[in-house]
Amino acid sequence: MSNILSYNNKTAKSGAQDWIPVEPYGDDDIRQIKDPNGGLSQNPRTAIPSPFAQLDLVKNAFDHLTNGGTRMTGIVSELKMVSDALDVAQLFFEYENHRDNLHVERWNKATEIEKLKSDPRHRLYGETLALFMQSDTVYNFAELNDWYIVMLGNKVLGATSPSSFTMAAPFAPAEETVNVEQNVKLFGTVRDLWERDEEFVYHLFLLFNAYTQLRYKLGNVYAYMVKNLPLIERNKPQLYQRILQALPNPTALQADREPLVRQMLDQ
DSSP states (O other), X not given: OOOOOOSSSTTTTSOOOSSOOOOOOOHHHXXXXXXXXXXXXXXXXXXXXXXXXXXXXXXXXXXXXEEOSSSEESOHHHHHHHHHHHHHHHHHHTGGGTTTTOEEXXXXXXXXXXXXXXXXXXXXXXXXXXXXXXXXXXXXXXXXXXEEEEEETTEEEEEEETTTEEEEOTTXXXXXXXXXXXXXXXXXXXXXXXXXXXXXXXXXXXHHHHSTHHHXXXXXXXXXXXXXXXXXXXXXXXXXXXXXXHOSSTTSOOGGGHHHHHHHHHO
């Protein structure tokens, strides 16, 4: 009997032979694909034919992680990518404390792409980048004109992201010279949101509710944050109560409360 080559069992159970017509894979089909490494691989997927592969990987990582009861659970590489992205967010939050050894570069989409297109050596790259961005329906490129890249010397550590708020550079190793918190090396430890500095966590919740457009455009990130709330309640009850005092119903999207929450954010 011949073998049916399929990523899931739908066609294998159909009894059909030879070439089989199927619909394009949807989210449910993708979730049924079994990982031969059992989710334990520490290396992210790399076969993504796009200059924005890292954006896609980190965006999907936020989507996939779930509350496992005592901590967030998921594929090891995706836990690492989300942790690294949150490390970068903390660098921006605590940037005043890192000015001596880090700096931030601004990359303006319109200006920089025009520079590439006007240079004969980089014209094709600039045109390709512009085409990808103009064709986007997934990554919110139209919403973001400026990207901010955090640097250690000439080394890129991470950046803002229109699809996951922040992201680390691909395959980011631990940085022994940079602490994201006291005694915590940048990219050195995989940590969930609830395990992080309480001021950072509190202000991140405020930010997403002071500017509710973030919740519309980055629903994957806010959903991940909400999944951390039971873990915050269990492990840091005072922080949980503080969040609830500012946001009585953190799962509700209340645009009318934006001015009030912005006042809290500015305090």
